[in-house]
Amino acid sequence: MSLQYTLRENKITKDIPDDYVGVPHAVTIHTREEMILAMTGSGSILKPTESNAVIDAYWSQIADWIGEGEGYADEYISVRFSIGGVFVTIDDRFDTARHSLNVITSLKQQMLSRGLDVTLQYIKADDRSPEIESVYDWGSDTENKQITSGQALEIKGEYLKIHDNTEEEGVFFVSQSGGTEIKAERIRINQPQTLSLMAPTLEAGDYRIEIRNTAYKTKTLRTGITGVVFTVG
Numbered sequence: 330m331s332l333q334y335t336l337r338e339n340k341i342t343k344d345i346p347d348d349y350v351g352v353p354h355a356v357t358i359h360t361r362e363e364m365i366l367a368m369t370g371s372g373s374i375l376k377p378t379e380s381n382a383v384i385d386a387y388w389s390q391i392a393d394w395i396g397e398g399e400g401y402a403d404e405y406i407s408v409r410f411s412i413g414g415v416f417v418t419i420d421d422r423f424d425t426a427r428h429s430l431n432v433i434t435s436l437k438q439q440m441l442s443r444g445l446d447v448t449l450q451y452i453k454a455d456d457r458s459p460e461i462e463s464v465y466d467w468g469s470d471t472e473n474k475q476i477t478s479g480q481a482l483e484i485k486g487e488y489l490k491i492h493d494n495t496e497e498e499g500v501f502f503v504s505q506s507g508g509t510e511i512k513a514e515r516i517r518i519n520q521p522q523t524l525s526l527m528a529p530t531l532e533a534g535d536y537r538i539e540i541r542n543t544a545y546k547t548k549t550l551r552t553g554i555t556g557v558v559f560t561v562g
Contacts, residue, residue, distance in 0.1 A: 332356070332447045335454040339556030340462040340486070341473050350556045354454050355549055358497055395432055407435050413478060413530040429479070429530040435509050459540040459553025462486040466528075466559075476502070476538075476559045478531040484524040484538070486553070491519055494543040497550055500526055505535040505558055531561045 336349040359367075361384075369375045391401050391408060401408040414428030423430075463485045468477025476482065484500070491498050500513040511529045518525035524540070540553040 331450040333450050333452050335452055335458075337458060337460065337553070340460060341464070341556045348556065350554050352458060352552050352554055354452060356552075358495070358550060403437075404439050405437055406440075407437060409433050411532050413532065431530055431532070433509055433532075435507055441508070457488045457544070458551040459489050459542060460487040461489075461538065461540060461553050461555050464538060464555065464559070468528075473557055474559070476528055476531065476536060476561050478528060478561055480528055482524075482526055482528050483518075484526070484540070485522060488521060488551075489524050489540055489542070489553070490521045491516060491524075491540075491542050492545060494546070495548050495550065498542050499540075500524065501539045501541065502529060502531055502536045503539055504532075505537065510539075533561050535560055 333354040334351050335354045337352050339348045339350045342348060364384075365377050365380055368380050369377050394401055395408065398410070400410060409432075411431045411433055412423070412428060413431055414424075416422075416428075461484060463472055464476075465472045465483040465485075466475055466477050466480065467482070468480030469475050491500070500516065501510045502513070503510040511531065513526045513529055515527040516524060517527075535558045537558055538555045541550055543549060543551065
């Protein structure tokens with residue numbers, strides 16, 4: 330099985346002229362219904378109703394444990410917690426105005442290693458995928474350098490608008506150590522050339538920003554990826 334990709338001009342970096350960013354192209358996103366059909370197809374002993382019930386019970390139990398402040402791990406996924414924000418003294422305590430409790434999910438190596446089976450196929454695509462030209466961080470008053478957790482960002486470029494034709498659209502912050510991604514929930518300005526949004530609560534580390542959207546009234550997902558890695562202190 331192959332994954333198609335294309336190259337997009339990297340308009341953020343200034344030190345390396347005429348460099349490009351590799352972007353997955355037209356990736357198929359399967360639905361829950363397709364999952365059930367694949368699981369219960371010809372030759373399977375599984376039934377759709379029972380399969381749906383087991384999947385619901387699995388995730389419901391994980392959600393219950395999260396609600397009780399407990400994590401979860403198996404061969405496929407890991408669910409854990411982190412606490413964001415600064416405690417100014419040893420006597421300081423958790424304050425929802427200054428701190429946040431984050432639920433972090435990640436795939437285990439058994440799942441990630443399946444990516445080694447994928448063959449990459451370059452194509453010359455002419456679709457209008459998001460092009461990120463600059464990212465201004467209001468928290469640090471810097472451009473194309475860092476991100477301040479929980480603070481405002483302004484992204485400039487082309488074809489940026491989020492149409493919400495699918496649940497997979499949005500602005501995502503992808504950790505460069507482990508692949509965890511967090512979606513921005515608050516987008517204030519949503520225009521083709523400008524996105525103004527609140528960065529989610531992020532742990533310290535390095536991140537790339539991905540914008541995933543669709544063309545007007547379509548469901549084909551397009552992706553734009555920043556050519557630089559942003560640091561969260």
